[in-house]
Amino acid sequence: MAREFYVVVERDEDGFxxxxxxxxxxxxxxxxxxxxxxxxxxxVIELCLEDEPETAAVLPEFVGVQKVVIP
Known part of the structure; x- marks a missing residue:
């Protein structure tokens, strides 16, 4: 059974x-x-699921990211 996970991606100060x-x-x-x-x-997802399969919490559906500009 395929499972879907959301990945939040950022870039750190070193460019990673x-x-x-x-x-x-x-x-x-x-x-x-x-x-x-x-x-x-x-x-890492596979390892997390092997270690603790019940930790995959059912979270609300991911909606998105909003950008807010403060002048």
Whole structure:
């Protein structure tokens, strides 16, 4: 059974891409490129699910990210 997870991606001060899966506690990875990050985060998701399969919380559906500009 395929499961879907959302990955929140940011770029740190060193230029690395950092991804976190909010549905899984402590599930994050990094990579020099987006491709490397996504490969790494897939591995981490699998490890998180092996260690604690019941930790995959049912969270509300991800809606999106909004940008707010304050003049």
């Amino acid at each position: 891409y950092v991804g976190e899966v909010p549905q899984l506690r402590g599930c994050y990875a990094q990579g020099r490129t987006l491709d490397e990050l996504m490969s790494n985060i897939r591995e």
